[in-house]
Amino acid sequence: xxxxxxxxxxxxxxxxxxxxxxxxxxxxxxxxxxxxxxxxxxxxxxxxxxxxxxxxxxxxxxxxxxxxxxxxxxxxxxxxxxxxxxxxxxxxxxxxxxxxxxxxxxxxxxxxxxxxxxxxxxxxxxxxxxxxxxxxxxxxxxxxxxxxxxxxxxxxxxxxxxxxxxxxxxxxxxxxxxxxxxxxxxxxxxxxxxxxxxxxxxxxxxxxxxxxxxxxxxxxxxxxxxxxxxxxxxxxxxxxxxxxxxxxxxxxxxxxxxxxxxxxxxxxxxxxxxxxxxxxxxxxxxxxxxxxxxxxxxxxxxxxxxxxxxxxxxxxxxxxxxxxxxxxxxxxxxxxxxxxxxxxxxxxxxxxxxxxxxxxxxxxxxxxxxxxxxxxxxxxxxxxxxxxxxxxxxxxxxxxxxxxxxxxxxxxxxxxxxxxxxxxxxxxxxxx
Amino acid sequence: xxxxxxxxxxxxxxxxxxxxxxxxxxxxxxxxxxxxxxxxxxxxxxxxxxxxxxxxxxxxxxxxxxxxxxxxxxxxxxxxxxxxxxxxxxxxxxxxxxxxxxxxxxxxxxxxxxxxxxxxxxxxxxxxxxxxxxxxxxxxxxxxxxxxxxxxxxxxxxxxxxxxxxxxxxxxxxxxxxxxxxxxxxxxxxxxxxxxxxxxxxxxxxxxxxxxxxxxxxxxxxxxxxxxxxxxxxxxxxxxxxxxxxxxxxxxxxxxxxxxxxxxxxxxxxxxxxxxxxxxxxxxxxxxxxxxxxxxxxxxxxxxxxxxxxxxxxxxxxxxxxxxxxxxxxxxxxxxxxxxxxxxxxxxxxxx
Numbered sequence: 001x002x003x004x005x006x007x008x009x010x011x012x013x014x015x016x017x018x019x020x021x022x023x024x025x026x027x028x029x030x031x032x033x034x035x036x037x038x039x040x041x042x043x044x045x046x047x048x049x050x051x052x053x054x055x056x057x058x059x060x061x062x063x064x065x066x067x068x069x070x071x072x073x074x075x076x077x078x079x080x081x082x083x084x085x086x087x088x089x090x091x092x093x094x095x096x097x098x099x100x101x102x103x104x105x106x107x108x109x110x111x112x113x114x115x116x117x118x119x120x121x122x123x124x125x126x127x128x129x130x131x132x133x134x135x136x137x138x139x140x141x142x143x144x145x146x147x148x149x150x151x152x153x154x155x156x157x158x159x160x161x162x163x164x165x166x167x168x169x170x171x172x173x174x175x176x177x178x179x180x181x182x183x184x185x186x187x188x189x190x191x192x193x194x195x196x197x198x199x200x201x202x203x204x205x206x207x208x209x210x211x212x213x214x215x216x217x218x219x220x221x222x223x224x225x226x227x228x229x230x231x232x233x234x235x236x237x238x239x240x241x242x243x244x245x246x247x248x249x250x251x252x253x254x255x256x257x258x259x260x261x262x263x264x265x266x267x268x269x270x271x272x273x274x275x276x277x278x279x280x281x282x283x284x285x286x287x288x289x290x291x292x293x294x295x296x297x298x299x300x301x302x303x304x305x306x307x308x309x310x311x312x313x314x315x316x317x318x319x320x321x322x323x324x325x326x327x328x329x330x331x332x333x334x335x336x337x338x339x340x341x342x343x344x345x346x347x348x349x350x351x352x353x354x355x356x357x358x359x360x361x362x363x364x365x366x367x368x369x370x371x372x373x374x375x376x377x378x379x380x381x382x383x384x385x386x387x388x389x390x391x392x393x394x395x396x397x398x399x400x401x402x403x404x405x406x407x408x409x410x411x412x413x414x415x416x417x418x419x420x421x422x423x424x425x426x427x428x429x430x431x432x
Numbered sequence: 433x434x435x436x437x438x439x440x441x442x443x444x445x446x447x448x449x450x451x452x453x454x455x456x457x458x459x460x461x462x463x464x465x466x467x468x469x470x471x472x473x474x475x476x477x478x479x480x481x482x483x484x485x486x487x488x489x490x491x492x493x494x495x496x497x498x499x500x501x502x503x504x505x506x507x508x509x510x511x512x513x514x515x516x517x518x519x520x521x522x523x524x525x526x527x528x529x530x531x532x533x534x535x536x537x538x539x540x541x542x543x544x545x546x547x548x549x550x551x552x553x554x555x556x557x558x559x560x561x562x563x564x565x566x567x568x569x570x571x572x573x574x575x576x577x578x579x580x581x582x583x584x585x586x587x588x589x590x591x592x593x594x595x596x597x598x599x600x601x602x603x604x605x606x607x608x609x610x611x612x613x614x615x616x617x618x619x620x621x622x623x624x625x626x627x628x629x630x631x632x633x634x635x636x637x638x639x640x641x642x643x644x645x646x647x648x649x650x651x652x653x654x655x656x657x658x659x660x661x662x663x664x665x666x667x668x669x670x671x672x673x674x675x676x677x678x679x680x681x682x683x684x685x686x687x688x689x690x691x692x693x694x695x696x697x698x699x700x701x702x703x704x705x706x707x708x709x710x711x712x713x714x715x716x717x718x719x720x721x722x723x724x725x726x727x728x729x730x731x732x733x734x735x736x737x738x739x740x741x742x743x744x745x746x747x748x749x750x751x752x753x754x755x756x757x758x759x760x761x762x763x764x765x766x767x768x769x770x771x772x773x774x775x776x777x778x779x780x781x782x783x784x
Binding site for chain 2: 008009012013015018038041042044045046047048049050051052054055057058081084085319321322324325326329332333335336366367369370371373397399400402403
């Protein structure tokens with residue numbers, strides 16, 4: 001039996017290596033093996049950053065706007081911080097009994113009055129083509145009475161970042177993203193004042209890359225691809241600059257569901273990251289989109305993928321917590337990588353009912369509560385009541401601010417915007 | 433005569449040896465100077481008013497989410513890295529190095545900068561420097577140079593860095609100011625990931641918990657990092673580090689299985705919880721501090737964080753934050769508050 005461990009994991013967990021090294025009576029091949037193991041462990045170890053490095057990193061990073069100045073200023077202290085994971089939770093769209101929707105509802109929501117937790121099932125059913133009829137009923141996105149606007153906030157953030165020529169990756173799990181809606185948001189945003197150091201994109205939709213993941217494993221695979229892409233970019237940055245080429249562009253990296261209809265496919269191709277021969281406004285050396293670092297990652301409805309696998313009981317879902325932990329660690333590893341992207345994740349609410357609204361809590365449970373850096377909850381008044389149009393965003397957790405600060409916001413064609421009274425109303429804490 | 437000479441020389445030798453052995457090696461002062469390790473002044477009144485930490489001791493701060501663990505660790509780091517007398521003003525720090533293992537990924541540089549900034553400007557104001565002349569940058573840059581951060585995204589990376597950092601730790605300990613402490617944020621960060629790993633395939637008794645056995649089992653090819661092996665290895669590495677460099681370790685732990693459950697119906701000790709760390713780690717820990725947050729209204733169901741934070745939507749009262757020393761056992765429950773400057777003690781109460 002060899003005394004020297006054979007794998008790096010065994011080397012790290014072995015109890016006899018210290019004694020071996022101290023003895024000094026190793027055969028040459030054993031000494032070589034130990035040396036190789038030590039080098040492999042040193043290569044796998046993360047670097048030690050000093051406070052000065054962190055300070056310089058912070059000084060060089062720029063805050064990303066969510067598109068809503070009220071949320072940016074009061075809840076996020078300026079915007080989405082690069083390297084941090086922000087969770088946006090809020091209620092999903094639900095058809096309350098007896099309410100008359102002001103916007104035309106998609107046909108499937110009218111046909112099947114389901115409780116809110118199966119909205120995700122409905123959306124998944126739409127993916128598989130069963131309810132493919134209604135895809136075009138409401139091209140501007142359904143504004144269901146209780147939907148608090150999480151997807152709208154994601155769209156606004158993506159549109160704001162794309163307008164500044166920043167690369168955005170949007171992972172859509174419930175087919176809530178439509179190219180036309182994103183185009184509408186981009187056009188409705190207030191015009192950008194041109195700044196010297198900020199390039200403006202002529203065609204912002206090119207900078208948004210859409211991926212569709214319908215189960216947690218494909219999400220993990222997509223995150224792994226993003227991580228390896230990040231590592232590749234670091235390697236490429238260390239090599240010499242390649243000459244800019246007018247390449248045809250590879251096909252977008254979408255997780256395509258074979259059951260989708262053609263129309264939805266075409267809608268996907270529009271915002272996808274295809275590099276065509278259209279000239280860009282920036283001029284100078286045109287870079288391929290794949291060479292740009294990813295600056296914003298949005299996962300719309302991570303909870304839609306995770307909640308089916310979480311939960312007690314025997315059977316195939318005993319690994320639910322491990323999958324959740326793996327997703328969270330991959331997201332934070334991606335956020336902490338070079339380039340420091342900002343990550344936004346949405347979550348829905350569970351528990352309680354229409355009458356006991358205050359008992360609703362975010363999905364994904366206690367083990368997720370610890371993971372994000374900041375948590376924002378979007379609240380909308382119950383439908384049919386006096387406070388229906390009042391939307392407030394509440395800060396639930398933050399490393400810098402005390403929880404409970406709330407600001408009003410509105411939903412409109414430009415996505416999420418600051419509330420009308422934002423100028424007069426100071427952000428008030430909901431509790432002392 | 434000639435027979436006595438060598439005997440007399442041998443006797444003289446022996447006498448010399450005995451006298452040598454009887455002479456004292458060093459005085460008590462020399463012994464203390466050689467082995468005395470400064471106790472750690474953590475700057476956290478929750479800890480300092482109760483006990484002092486010395487090298488070789490391990491403090492575990494356990495709580496549910498949102499109780500201020502990371503803030504507490506950053507407060508300790510800020511107290512250690514601040515300089516003592518610097519540019520004529522005394523900042524009250526220890527000017528020592530600190531190594532922070534960030535397993536959760538939640539270490540916020542801005543929070544650390546704000547804490548340092550607040551303390552530095554407070555000391556400058558106390559020293560009589562007028563507000564417009566206050567310059568925090570030199571002291572801040574001096575402090576930041578002593579803060580070291582390691583971000584690990586898996587147990588494998590953590591073990592690799594603990595193993596690889598031994599010479600770096602020696603260098604830090606030898607630097608002026610020395611190494612004050614090791615801070616680990618959330619040792620239970622990879623609990624579910626490690627638990628999902630399966631044990632060694634053949635032999636070895638199978639299962640997750642049988643892995644800590646014989647040494648041959650571990651050197652078998654392809655041994656994965658199971659939960660027990662990871663915790664055993666972390667405990668062994670920390671012990672080896674503490675033998676080389678006498679530093680205390682302060683680790684925070686996220687309580688994954690809070691004790692109070694609403695459905696049980698019977699009164700349970702709110703401070704009890706099922707520990708997610710294995711025995712080797714539990715044997716290493718010498719001090720335990722538990723933190724808890726409660727909502728002070730009647731609509732709170734259960735404790736341990738599940739109903740607590742989300743009942744806030746009902747407009748319930750401000751959260752009540754409690755702390756209790758579990759090891760060494762102390763009946764007093766301390767109320768504390770969280771604000772910009774970190775954790776501060778509000779009131780020390782009786783047993784609850």
